[in-house]
Amino acid sequence: MWFRAAYSSSTPQLALESGGIAIRAYKMNAHIKLRGRRDLAGQIYRQIRASIVDGRLAPGERLPSTRTLASELDVSRKTTLDVFERLIGEGYLRSRTGDGTFVSDEMTRLAPTPPRERIVQATGAVWETLPEALPASRKDMPARFDFVGGVTDKRLFPFDKWRKCVSHALRIQARGNGSYHDPSGDQELRLAISRYLASSRAVVSNWQDVIVTNGAQQAIELLARAVIRPGDVIAVEDPGYPPARSVFTAAGARVIDVPVDKDGLRVDALPSKARMVYVTPSHQFPLGMPMTLERRLALLEWAHRRGALVIEDDYDGEYRFEGRPMESLKSLDNAGVVAYVGTFSKTIFPELRIGYMIPPSSLAATLRKAKQVSDWHSSTLMQTALGKFMLDGYFAKHLRHMHREYARRRATLLEYLQGDLADVFTPLPSVAGIHLVAILADDTNEADIIARANQASVGLYGISRMFNTQPSRQGILFGYGGIGVDDIRSGLTQLGETLRATRR
Known part of the structure; x- marks a missing residue:
């Protein structure tokens, strides 16, 4: 074994002349590299433990004495004693009086074994069949x-204004008590989203109706978790958005493809047993046509008759270049069958990972629970910053x-x-x-x-x-x-x- 000690420090006098010291011991190499003079015991402990776990220090192998190790690492003997006592207490090392300190024989249970395929498998074969998104x-x-x-x-994003909003969020967070927050999201951001959707997409809602998610993808996944039972029929557009199809497939649904034409999704081709329909009516993905008003009304009537949920993914409907903006499907929904899903990935940037949904009121409580089970709540720092960014007029x-x-x-x-x-x-x-x-x-x-x-x-x-x-x-x-x-x-x-x- 070899112990190789080295320092890395911005202080010249702490650097070793040769860049490291080799401590000759027994059979193999273990490296201890100290960075600066803080937490020396912690640094040594972590590196010796890692060497034991990954097999570089074998079970039964003898370690240098605490005195020798302290001398070679240029640390106090108390430091190395503390390290060895901790490793012995945790079972990684054993000590024999008058004989030395050795790697515990129990570590043979960590001995590497020949790699085998599929030791741990995902439930079912569905994950292997899903394509890249x-x-x-x-x-x-x-x-x-x-x-x-x-x-x-991102070159056109007003990062100067965004930095002010993030600084504001940091000040708010610094004054908080470090507790968990509402799974539905930050109140100011939900208010800002509600106001924005009312003015730009004709989606009238209270701020309490908005659920903030980690992008639109999580919103779709939460809706699938709340509604789909294994074997349920889910209708999607063909061609359509592959990540949504993957969510439904992973949830155990039987996904049925429904063709689109120049007027959007063909409602007459919907399977009668569909429990959910996923559509992109404002800008069909990928082909681009909007769903006509006649088709929208037909879809809402169909969903109402069958008690099916319609997921409206309005992923980039903010940008319209010809004619007057087409109002959202949600704005026409008087029966409570549409879950409206949106995202800031296409208006700000995808790395922000903030989306939102306005579900039917009948699903709101269930979706809040599903969000809490999934990740408790989205980043409060980014939510607070984005809420200020919107309410101060920067977003518009x-x-x-x-x-x-x-x-x-x-x-x-x-x-x-x-x-x-x-x-x-x-x-x-x-x-x-x-x-x-x-x-x-x-x-x-x-x-x-x-x-x-x-x-x-x-x-x-x-x-x-x-x-x-x-x-x-x-x-x-x-x-x-x-x-x-x-x-x-x-x-x-x-x-x-x-x-x-x-x-x-």
């Missing part, structure tokens, strides 16, 4: 011009600024798709959101287009994987939330040149 930027090889969907441009101002910016990006994207690239792409009508879909020409293959774009450092993402049934169309989802106007122009110009070169 959504295509995303490759972190190892990011494209120079990336049209990934679902992201925002930011939305207006981003609406103008995204309108410019959308117009630039359409200019190219309907111009220089019109022989390859046909954009689908889409009046809202921060992405649009372009269908490929009949003689064009989705995977081939993506591969050729990648050669030009243009990140494109197909829609085929968003169909659970056989894809009826091939296309590209162009996200413009995270890419500026100049990069849209440069990227699509480069893409056009690459595609023309490969056709010669």
Whole structure:
């Protein structure tokens, strides 16, 4: 065994001249590296314990005396005595009077065994069958011009105002007593969300109706947990949002795909036994069309007759670029069958991990319990900061600024798709959101287009994987939330040149 001691410190006189001392002992290597002069006993204890647990110090192996170890580490003998007494008390070491200190023979129970597959398995095979949630930027090889969907441009976020709100939240938190909070969320944030939804989405609610979640994904998961029983039929759009489908599948539901057309979800194709319907009516994901008023009313009537829950995922309905904003499905719900779900991931940034829902009153108490069981409550620091950010008017101002910016990006994207690239792409009508879909020409293959774009450092993402049934169309989802106007122009110009070169 070898003990190797070293210090790491910003104080020059504490650094060892050679960078470390080797203490010759018996069979193998164990390293003790002290950083500064604080908590020396704790540092030594943790490193010796780790060496025992991971097998570098074997059962029965003898350790240096406390005097020798103290000398070599340049610490007091009391420090090493305290370490050994603690390790002996916890059963990691044993001491024989007059013979020395040894690693406990009980540690043979921690001896490494040959790796075996599937020692611990998840319940059922459902987790193995779930696909990756959504295509995303490759972190190892990011494209120079990336049209990934679902992201925002943090360069345009008013971080100066946000820092003030976070500082305010820190002061509030410092004055608190350190207790747990309401699972439904911070009162000021719930009030701000309620006011915002009433003015922008025609969703009238009291602040007590709002439940704050860790993103829209948790809201969907909590609704599934509260409503779904194993074997229940759940209807989803096809193509649709893969993470929602995964939630329902993981909950044990039988997920049925329902086609969409130019008017949105086909209500006439809904399975009669569906207990829940998941829809994106303001901006169908991924194709982009809004659900017509006729379809919305038909869906509400259908759900009322069957006692089914409708989850309305309004993930980026804040941004509408043509015509008057379509009011939410929740605003038409007089029967109490719609759970409205929203998120700040598309208006601020995904890392914030704050979403919300307004469920039917019949589910409110159950969902509060489900939220508490899940994680008790979302981060109160971020909730307090966001509540102030909204109530002080910063959020509304930011939305207006981003609406103008995204309108410019959308117009630039359409200019190219309907111009220089019109022989390859046909954009689908889409009046809202921060992405649009372009269908490929009949003689064009989705995977081939993506591969050729990648050669030009243009990140494109197909829609085929968003169909659970056989894809009826091939296309590209162009996200413009995270890419500026100049990069849209440069990227699509480069893409056009690459595609023309490969056709010669």
